[in-house]
Amino acid sequence: MEKTTKATKITKTNKSTKKVDKNNRKNSANPKPQTLPKPAKSTKPTKPAKEIIHATLGVTAVKLDQFPVNDRLEVAFVGKSNVGKSSMINTMLGRKSLVRTSQTPGKTRTINFFEVEQAWYFVDLPGYGYAKVSKSESQKWAGMVESYLKNRPQLLTLVLLLDIRHEPTANDKMLYEWCKHYNLPVILVATKSDKLKRSQIDKYIAVIRKSLAATEKILPFSSLNRAGREELWEILEGLRF
Ligand SMILES: Nc1nc2c(ncn2[C@@H]2O[C@H](COP(=O)(O)OP(=O)(O)O)[C@@H](O)[C@H]2O)c(=O)[nH]1
Numbered sequence: 114m115e116k117t118t119k120a121t122k123i124t125k126t127n128k129s130t131k132k133v134d135k136n137n138r139k140n141s142a143n144p145k146p147q148t149l150p151k152p153a154k155s156t157k158p159t160k161p162a163k164e165i166i167h168a169t170l171g172v173t174a175v176k177l178d179q180f181p182v183n184d185r186l187e188v189a190f191v192g193k194s195n196v197g198k199s200s201m202i203n204t205m206l207g208r209k210s211l212v213r214t215s216q217t218p219g220k221t222r223t224i225n226f227f228e229v230e231q232a233w234y235f236v237d238l239p240g241y242g243y244a245k246v247s248k249s250e251s252q253k254w255a256g257m258v259e260s261y262l263k264n265r266p267q268l269l270t271l272v273l274l275l276d277i278r279h280e281p282t283a284n285d286k287m288l289y290e291w292c293k294h295y296n297l298p299v300i301l302v303a304t305k306s307d308k309l310k311r312s313q314i315d316k317y318i319a320v321i322r323k324s325l326a327a328t329e330k331i332l333p334f335s336s337l338n339r340a341g342r343e344e345l346w347e348i349l350e351g352l353r354f
């Protein structure tokens with residue numbers, strides 16, 4: 114008896130789902146060819162998406178002597194406040210909210226070390242450039258970030274995040290030049306690529322490249338649709354081996 118009741122319920126649910134499906138199908142019956150997103154250069158992964166089994170917040174630090182002591186390789190993520198840093202780390206790790214997003218800008222004044230598998234630390238450096246932050250606060254930021262960058266021989270690369278829609282800020286440029294000066298590998302990633310049409314992406318990337326006088330590739334990335342995720346993993350794995 115119970116089975117029948119359940120079956121009826123399920124059928125009911127299916128019915129209503131079907132209705133929606135039908136409507137959707139109707140809408141998509143005549144797709145406009147120009148809306149089909151077919152890029153010249155496909156960003157589709159050729160391999161299955163990278164899966165991360167172990168990812169956890171390891172250490173939260175505000176100064177050098179609190180940084181973890183071990184030989185894991187580190188990848189540090191840096192960029193202005195709100196650029197999409199926390200979202201990117203979550204996307205890379207395949208987690209929804211391991212790193213909290215949209216915290217009050219300028220409030221994150223810690224360096225967070227996320228353990229990734231047995232191999233890595235993903236390091237979330239504090240964001241910069243929030244207007245309401247005082248001068249002494251931004252000096253504190255600079256001091257902390259500099260102390261991190263100068264004292265981590267295990268730092269494999271910096272990932273510098275730039276909003277694809279905006280010209281790099283003075284701080285972005287300063288960080289980029291800093292990497293060049295100290296010969297620290299840097300990966301330039303242009304975030305929120307979903308905000309642009311595919312046809313616009315190259316144009317905006319060119320603006321960023323010119324503004325930084327950058328020589329390396331700038332990778333479009335979206336935490337919304339995961340564009341760039343597999344490519345970034347490939348670059349990181351390539352640096353590691
Ligand atoms: N459309 C879009 N929004 C994003 C993307 N990444 C982050 N955001 C949004 O941008 C805001 C700031 O993101 P967050 O990851 O907290 O930035 P953070 O301050 O750099 O750590 C949040 O509202 C996010 O939902 C993205 O790839 N696409």
Ligand SMILES: [Mg+2]
Binds near residue numbers: 198199215216221240
């Ligand atoms: Mg953040």
